[in-house]
Amino acid sequence: MKNTVTLLLLIISAVAFAQKTDYNTKKGFVAEGYDVVSYFVDKKPQEGKGKYQTTYDGAKFKFSSEKNLNLFKENPTKYIPQYGGYCAYAVAAKKTKMYVDAEAYEIRDGKLYLFYNSWLSNKLEDWQKGDTKKLQAQGDKNWEELKQVKK
Structure with missing residues (x-):
């Protein structure tokens, strides 16, 4: 019984203190409040x-609709942007988190990627001009280290 209680306390502690993914919620919502299912x-x-x-x-x-809300609830991981909704190019190429323009995006291999975009710099274009498969692999690797670090 003592071992069971100790194990239970360890599990509760691990869950309580485990860090969650740091999502880009600069405007209060992931993807700047855009409907991630709509993409x-x-x-x-x-x-x-x-x-x-x-x-x-x-x-x-x-x-944008109750239908999309319900689709998300059925399978949230299908729709959540990669890298917590931070700029995919910045995570992959610079190993850093950068905010995005939710209208600068790409769906590749069934996954949503968001990008920083301004009149000076369009990271979606940089992503597409580069070796995208290599950037995806590097982004996935970098995200493992970055996902719990708060911006």
């Missing part, structure tokens, strides 16, 4: 509405 269903980003929102893994998401 896949509508083939373009749609702004989320306040009445359709949920929290997953400690991060808030907005949706």
